Amino acid sequence: MAHGKVFEAATVLLGMELLEDEVKVTVVEVLVPFALVLVPTDEVYTVAQTLQCFLSWPRDLVVSDPLVQTFKPTIY
Numbered sequence: 667m668a669h670g671k672v673f674e675a676a677t678v679l680l681g682m683e684l685l686e687d688e689v690k691v692t693v694v695e696v697l698v699p700f701a702l703v704l705v706p707t708d709e710v711y712t713v714a715q716t717l718q719c720f721l722s723w724p725r726d727l728v729v730s731d732p733l734v735q736t737f738k739p740t741i742y
Contacts, residue, residue, distance in 0.1 A: 667713050669695040672728055679722050688722040 676690035677683060684690060699714035704724065710716055 667696075667698045667701045668693045668716065669697065672730075679720060684722055687725050689725050689728055690720060691723045691728065692720050693717050 670691045670693040673690040673692075679690050693713070693716040696714050696717055699712065701713045703711055703713060703716060703721075704727070705722075710719060710721070
């Protein structure tokens with residue numbers, strides 16, 4: 667559906683506490699734009715609308731791909 671980044675250490679999203687079975691994610695690449703979001707809001711109901719947004723997502727639906735390399739930001 668999408669590629670993104672998971673923020674495992676995050677416990678709060680937009681001022682609300684995440685549940686134990688949720689993680690904070692951000693979508694960086696949309697693969698299936700018209701797929702419906704599991705928990706829609708007034709602003710977001712398709713995967714295409716999640717690009718560059720922070721969302722809570724069920725932990726068990728996040729798949730880690732060892733072939734996708736992530737980079738940490740470099741601070742100078």
